[in-house]
Amino acid sequence: MSKKTKTLRPKARRPKGFEDRFGALASAENALIAAAAGVYHSHGFDPLSTSALEYADCLGKFLPDDDRPNEGVFAFTDDDDQWMALRYDLTAPLARFVAENFDPLPKPLRRFAVGPVWRNEKPGPGRFREFIQIDADTVGAPGAAADAEMIMLAADVMDAAGLARGEYVIRINNRKLLDAILGGIGVPQTNEGAIQRMRVLRAIDKLDRLGPEAVARLLGEGRKDDSGDYTKGAGLDAKGIEAVLAFTQAGAGDLNGTLRTLEPLMGRSEIGAQGLGELRAIADLLQAAGYEDGRTVIDPSIVRGLGYYTGPVFEADLRLETLNEKGEPVRFGSAGGGGRYDDLIARFRGQPVPATGFSFGVSRFAAALHALGRLGNAERGPVVILALEGDQMAQYFAMATELRNAGIRAEVYMGGSGMKAQMKYADKRGAPAVVIVGEDERTQGQVTVKNLILGQQMSGQIKDNKEWREGRPAQVTGARSTLTAMVADTLN
Amino acid sequence: MSKKTKTLRPKARRPKGFEDRFGALASAENALIAAAAGVYHSHGFDPLSTSALEYADCLGKFLPDDDRPNEGVFAFTDDDDQWMALRYDLTAPLARFVAENFDPLPKPLRRFAVGPVWRNEKPGPGRFREFIQIDADTVGAPGAAADAEMIMLAADVMDAAGLARGEYVIRINNRKLLDAILGGIGVPQTNEGAIQRMRVLRAIDKLDRLGPEAVARLLGEGRKDDSGDYTKGAGLDAKGIEAVLAFTQAGAGDLNGTLRTLEPLMGRSEIGAQGLGELRAIADLLQAAGYEDGRTVIDPSIVRGLGYYTGPVFEADLRLETLNEKGEPVRFGSAGGGGRYDDLIARFRGQPVPATGFSFGVSRFAAALHALGRLGNAERGPVVILALEGDQMAQYFAMATELRNAGIRAEVYMGGSGMKAQMKYADKRGAPAVVIVGEDERTQGQVTVKNLILGQQMSGQIKDNKEWREGRPAQVTGARSTLTAMVADTLN
Numbered sequence: 001m002s003k004k005t006k007t008l009r010p011k012a013r014r015p016k017g018f019e020d021r022f023g024a025l026a027s028a029e030n031a032l033i034a035a036a037a038g039v040y041h042s043h044g045f046d047p048l049s050t051s052a053l054e055y056a057d058c059l060g061k062f063l064p065d066d067d068r069p070n071e072g073v074f075a076f077t078d079d080d081d082q083w084m085a086l087r088y089d090l091t092a093p094l095a096r097f098v099a100e101n102f103d104p105l106p107k108p109l110r111r112f113a114v115g116p117v118w119r120n121e122k123p124g125p126g127r128f129r130e131f132i133q134i135d136a137d138t139v140g141a142p143g144a145a146a147d148a149e150m151i152m153l154a155a156d157v158m159d160a161a162g163l164a165r166g167e168y169v170i171r172i173n174n175r176k177l178l179d180a181i182l183g184g185i186g187v188p189q190t191n192e193g194a195i196q197r198m199r200v201l202r203a204i205d206k207l208d209r210l211g212p213e214a215v216a217r218l219l220g221e222g223r224k225d226d227s228g229d230y231t232k233g234a235g236l237d238a239k240g241i242e243a244v245l246a247f248t249q250a251g252a253g254d255l256n257g258t259l260r261t262l263e264p265l266m267g268r269s270e271i272g273a274q275g276l277g278e279l280r281a282i283a284d285l286l287q288a289a290g291y292e293d294g295r296t297v298i299d300p301s302i303v304r305g306l307g308y309y310t311g312p313v314f315e316a317d318l319r320l321e322t323l324n325e326k327g328e329p330v331r332f333g334s335a336g337g338g339g340r341y342d343d344l345i346a347r348f349r350g351q352p353v354p355a356t357g358f359s360f361g362v363s364r365f366a367a368a369l370h371a372l373g374r375l376g377n378a379e380r381g382p383v384v385i386l387a388l389e390g391d392q393m394a395q396y397f398a399m400a401t402e403l404r405n406a407g408i409r410a411e412v413y414m415g416g417s418g419m420k421a422q423m424k425y426a427d428k429r430g431a432p433a434v435v436i437v438g439e440d441e442r443t444q445g446q447v448t449v450k451n452l453i454l455g456q457q458m459s460g461q462i463k464d465n466k467e468w469r470e471g472r473p474a475q476v477t478g479a480r481s482t483l484t485a486m487v488a489d490t491l492n
Numbered sequence: 493m494s495k496k497t498k499t500l501r502p503k504a505r506r507p508k509g510f511e512d513r514f515g516a517l518a519s520a521e522n523a524l525i526a527a528a529a530g531v532y533h534s535h536g537f538d539p540l541s542t543s544a545l546e547y548a549d550c551l552g553k554f555l556p557d558d559d560r561p562n563e564g565v566f567a568f569t570d571d572d573d574q575w576m577a578l579r580y581d582l583t584a585p586l587a588r589f590v591a592e593n594f595d596p597l598p599k600p601l602r603r604f605a606v607g608p609v610w611r612n613e614k615p616g617p618g619r620f621r622e623f624i625q626i627d628a629d630t631v632g633a634p635g636a637a638a639d640a641e642m643i644m645l646a647a648d649v650m651d652a653a654g655l656a657r658g659e660y661v662i663r664i665n666n667r668k669l670l671d672a673i674l675g676g677i678g679v680p681q682t683n684e685g686a687i688q689r690m691r692v693l694r695a696i697d698k699l700d701r702l703g704p705e706a707v708a709r710l711l712g713e714g715r716k717d718d719s720g721d722y723t724k725g726a727g728l729d730a731k732g733i734e735a736v737l738a739f740t741q742a743g744a745g746d747l748n749g750t751l752r753t754l755e756p757l758m759g760r761s762e763i764g765a766q767g768l769g770e771l772r773a774i775a776d777l778l779q780a781a782g783y784e785d786g787r788t789v790i791d792p793s794i795v796r797g798l799g800y801y802t803g804p805v806f807e808a809d810l811r812l813e814t815l816n817e818k819g820e821p822v823r824f825g826s827a828g829g830g831g832r833y834d835d836l837i838a839r840f841r842g843q844p845v846p847a848t849g850f851s852f853g854v855s856r857f858a859a860a861l862h863a864l865g866r867l868g869n870a871e872r873g874p875v876v877i878l879a880l881e882g883d884q885m886a887q888y889f890a891m892a893t894e895l896r897n898a899g900i901r902a903e904v905y906m907g908g909s910g911m912k913a914q915m916k917y918a919d920k921r922g923a924p925a926v927v928i929v930g931e932d933e934r935t936q937g938q939v940t941v942k943n944l945i946l947g948q949q950m951s952g953q954i955k956d957n958k959e960w961r962e963g964r965p966a967q968v969t970g971a972r973s974t975l976t977a978m979v980a981d982t983l984n
Contacts, residue, residue: 010549012591012840015576018543020589022603026539030529037522042896044874044903044921047518051510051622052544052578052608053566057502074545076568079612084507086544097512099504106920108906111514116544116607130543141906145885149906152889288886289893348504382536393637394780397644401781404534411536414600414633414641428598429536 017123018130021363028376029366033114033134035160036360040112040136043153048111050093052118056083059092060347062307063119074120086118089306090135091341091357098139098355099348108140114362125325131364135338137357139345144281147312150338150358151286154316155295157360158335162374163318168335171299171315173251174279175339177262178204178303180272181247185240199234204248204303208333212249216241248301255283258298278312304337313339314358322368332368336360381430382409383487386422388438399435399447399483406484408491426452433490435483448477449486509615510622513855520868521858525606525626527652528852532604532628535645540603542585544610548575551584552839554799555611566612566621578610581798582627583833583849590631590847591840600632606854617817623856627830629849631837636773639804642830642850643778646808647787649852650827654866655810660827663791663807665743666771667831669754670696670795672764673739677732691726696740696795700825704741708733740793747775750790770804796829805831806850814860824860828852873922874901875979878914880930891927891939891975898976900983918944925982927975940969941978 014020021029037047056075063072075085087093090113098109114134121127136153138146151170158168179189182200187193203218210218217223219241222233236244247265251258259280266272279298286296304313318332338358345353369375383403385396396412403410413422426434436448455474478486506512513521529539548567555564567577579585582605590601606626613619628645630638643662650660671681674692679685695710702710709715711733714725728736739757743750751772758764771790778788796805810824830850837845861867875895877888888904895902905914911930918926928940947966970978 009840009842010547010552012550012588013547014588014592015543015545015547015570015574018545020543020593021539021541022589023538023540026541029541030539042901043892044876044901046515047513047522048515049513049518049521049624051507051512053507053510053610053622055502055505055507058504060502074568076566078507082507096504096506097514100506101512106917108917110903110906118545130545132541138906143882143906143908145879145889145904146906148885149889149904285886285889289889348501350501384536387637390635393635393640394777397637397641397777397781400535409534409536411602412637412641414602414630414635414638416633416635425598425600 015129017121017128019128019363021367024376024379025367025370026376027379028370029132029362031375032161032360032362032366032369033132036134036157036362037112037114039153039156039160040134043110043136043149043156045110045112045136048094048097048113049115050087050090050097050113052086052116053084054087054093054096056085058096058348059085059087060308060344062092063088063305070120072120074118088119089117090115090133090359091137091306091308091344094135094137094139094357095341095344095348095355098345098353102349108138108146110136110138112136128363132362133336133359134362135357135359137355139355140353141356142342142354144278144312145285146354146356147278147314147340148282148285148289150356151282151296151314152289152291154314154336154338154358154360155291158295158316158318161365161369166294167318167320169294169317169319170296171302171317172279172282172296172312173298173300173302173314174275174312175201175303175309176271176275176278176311177266177300178244178247180266180269180275181243183269183271184267185236185243187236187240196234198307199232200236200244201303202305203234204244204301205305207248207301212245216245219244251298251300253297255287255292255296255298258300259283262298262300275311282312302337304339308341308344309339310342311340312356313337316358316360318365318368320368320372322371334361335365335368379430380409380432381426382411383433383435383491384422384426384429384431385410385412385435386419386426386437387413387415388419388422388436389442390416392437392442395437395442399437402484403487406488408484408487410487433487435487437480441477445480446477447480447483447486448475449483449490450475451490454490507621509613509620511620511855513859516868516871517859517862518868519871520862521624521854523867524653524852524854524858524861525624528626528649528854529604529606531645531648531652532626535602535628535641535648537602537604537628540586540589540605541607542579542582542589542605544578544608545576546579546585546588548577550588550840551577551579552800552836554584555580555797562612564612566610580611581609582607582625582851583629583798583800583836586627586629586631586849587833587836587840587847590845591837594841600630600638602628602630604628620855624854625828625851626854627849627851629847631847632845633848634834634846636770636804637777638846638848639770639806639832640774640777640781642848643774643788643806644781644783646806646828646830646850646852647783650787650808650810653857653861658786659810659812661786661809661811662788663794663809664771664774664788664804665790665792665794665806666767666804667693667795667801668763668767668770668803669758669792670736670739672758672761672767673735675761675763676759677728677735679728679732688726690799691724692728692736693795694797695726696736696793697797699740699793704737708737711736743790743792745789747779747784747788747790750792751775754790754792767803774804794829796831800833800836801831802834803832804848805829808850808852810857810860812860812864814863826853827857827860871922872901872924873918874903875925875927875983876914876918876921876923877902877904877927878911878918878929879905879907880911880914880928881934882908884929884934887929887934891929894976895979898980900976900979902979925979927979929972933969937972938969939972939975939978940967941975941982942967943982 073085315337321329324330340356342354400410451474807829813821816822832848834846892902943966
């Protein structure tokens with residue numbers, strides 16, 4: 001590698017807005033993925049893996065970030081001068097896949113997918129530019145049953161993630177209701193109205209985080225945030241702002257009650273009646289299936305940020321408190337969301353292909369569950385077999401294999417350090433026990449097993465260092481042939 | 493989405509060189525990942541997830557593709573004009589992570605990682621620009637034991653993937669031996685020699701695919717391939733070419749025998765003696781641990797393509813035949829590889845941090861195992877509950893839930909089609925059975941379970957369509973309360 005000595009040393013640095021997850025946190029992510037994939041698969045969904053890169057025109061522009069480069073997407077030109085982009089979600093690639101392989105696929109198509117997605121956001125605390133999603137979608141099913149199933153699936157995943165009743169809620173809304181409200185206050189349902197409508201959606205989407213006062217400004221002229229950045233508003237007048245805010249506050253009770261509250265707000269709007277009808281059909285199925293036990297509510301403040309939703313939208317909210325970057329307790333909020341997107345595949349095919357889906361934000365959700373002690377915290381380190389004599393490595397390997405064959409996670413210490421450093425390593429790894437075979441033990445055909453968890457507890461109680469050493473608590477020595485039994489005993 | 497009607501319809505197309513995997517093939521990938529992750533975790537490796545994007549200077553340039561844009565990497569400039577790149581493997585990001593977080597990490601660091609990597613290759617049959625890797629690495633361990641462990645781990649993963657003895661082999665070599673040979677034929681160990689050395693490595697790496705004659709040309713002046721593309725050679729003279737080829741053919745026998753064959757080829761080279769010593773230490777450990785039962789060989793033709801290896805290199809070869817793109821039987825070859833890379837973290841830190849690792853190419857390996865009927869083929873579709881009456885969806889959902897609670901994969905048909913289309917759907921999904929509750933069954937409190945697998949077998953034997961219909965074989969009707977029992981019975 002003499003070539004390298006010419007170059008200056010690069011500075012090892014993670015790009016801004018990206019994160020590394022190591023150990024228990026990564027295990028929590030894997031556990032959440034396994035739980036969700038298990039739910040989806042048991043419901044008949046099949047896995048699909050598509051590539052991270054797609055032609056940009058196939059992904060379309062549905063992110064709300066129109067003030068970011070490439071509208072919030074990481075994009076570049078390929079050799080052949082076509083624009084490629086990193087997927088910003090798993091739904092747009094699904095639409096491309098379905099449109100490209102339409103005829104041979106079973107319809108409805110039920111697929112789940114998991115993988116990283118990228119958003120070219122302005123880096124900031126808690127805002128990540130790459131995160132893992134896990135999605136389930138049903139393509140080719142127009143009815144409310146498919147939407148209701150998505151909501152039930154979302155609840156089932158929350159259950160599978162170990163959450164109890166009352167710790168989460170799936171909020172449901174229908175964008176058609178908002179269309180009716182906007183129609184009532186004169187926002188046109190044409191191309192000119194599209195940008196204004198998107199701004200309204202984005203403003204409502206920030207209700208949870210910013211509160212109604214700030215959202216009122218975003219619905220009106222615009223708003224300057226704490227960092228001084230100005231966001232142009234939707235340009236509604238006072239009456240319009242009031243109508244939209246009143247609508248968003250009309251719900252969040254039980255399913256039927258909220259439907260009754262919403263009905264008069266829709267007036268004679270045809271699209272409003274359609275939206276209410278869809279919500280009613282979904283609510284009926286949820287009630288019949290027993291999901292109206294506090295797990296599902298209709299909440300008109302839920303709109304979801306993505307541009308491609310056409311009707312029902314859903315959001316899974318974690319109601320537990322976690323700590324924010326400043327260490328303050330905050331409601332965690334959205335763990336995922338979804339909705340119906342009947343036009344996304346029509347973009348390619350010209351004929352409507354109804355579809356509905358749900359997506360969990362694995363990285364953020366797993367981090368919250370992990371912080372709450374729900375996932376990955378039980379993870380403990382391996383039993384470490386100390387490597388005290390350089391020429392005995394084969395014996396240490398044999399011991400580790402024996403332990404693993406008994407289902408015990410185990411490794412041989414791999415460095416060339418002395419015993420003290422090896423014990424420190426075992427501590428750092430969270431090892432529950434170490435196996436010690438020095439020359440004395442070896443020549444006598446013995447092994448020593450030291451219980452590090454018990455040892456740590458006891459070291460807190462015993463003050464006298466000498467007493468501690470002589471008593472050697474939490475440590476047993478026995479015949480080499482009893483190694484696995486001794487370790488298993490120590491771990492129980 | 494009125495905004496969209498203005499734009500022309502995009503053509504749904506997967507970018508060249510990328511692939512979609514759906515259903516059983518994707519399941520095979522997941523199964524292989526779970527098997528490998530299980531092996532690594534049980535050996536004390538902890539999971540690490542890093543982002544797909546890294547600063548390009550942190551990844552370095554170690555791919556052999558120096559005639560491709562950005563030397564084979566997908567790269568672009570970020571907002572702040574820094575070059576970012578999609579990782580080309582999982583090792584370079586590990587080096588960045590270790591260098592960035594050096595002090596608090598346990599040393600040695602044992603981590604495994606899984607995820608997609610990207611190569612900006614010229615698209616071609618069987619050459620993919622995105623594939624999934626799963627890696628295990630030990631950082632901070634200089635000794636042969638860490639290398640030997642990597643080789644044993646690779647064998648353990650092949651075992652966990654369901655391969656039998658003789659179906660795979662782990663080939664081992666040491667780049668220092670080749671350095672000795674190149675020193676002997678006058679290739680300088682300086683910067684000037686680096687490019688020539690890399691060309692030699694790349695030529696040898698193609699032995700399996702192109703054979704010795706083509707490789708001889710790549711070691712000499714150069715070679716024009718079938719497509720007419722010219723590859724510049726390493727510029728060795730006839731004697732040099734002969735020496736290199738003789739070296740690559742000196743092994744592949746049992747560990748000790750190959751070491752004896754190689755010894756005289758090293759002459760008095762110091763680096764050659766060092767390389768042999770390392771191989772001997774690895775071989776001793778493999779023998780002691782019982783891995784020299786045909787699972788491991790020393791093979792000087794193995795060099796691995798990546799530029800960062802500094803000593804021992806490994807390759808896991810699947811010895812079974814699969815079919816190539818033309819449907820011809822071919823030896824599958826490499827399922828993964830690895831080696832020691834003692835200088836990769838030193839790039840950042842200026843002081844050596846020894847490291848060794850192994851990487852499986854999940855996508856390619858899983859596809860081969862799947863084609864061989866080893867992984868994912870047993871996957872069967874869900875039991876499909878037909879949706880024959882639109883107002884009975886809640887009942888169908890309840891049935892599916894019952895089946896799932898008994899551990900049976902089940903779904904309700906989600907479209908609005910008639911019975912014939914629903915049966916066709918069930919066939920296409922590979923459903924083992926369908927549950928039929930029409931109006932007749934419902935009013936009588938009954939359900940019908942139809943065994944599709946048995947039904948298919950029988951329909952091949954019975955010629956008379958009328959006989960078939962009247963007999964209704966492979967179909968049972970019973971009380972609604974016996975649904976789960978009837979389905980379970982059908983599946984056994």
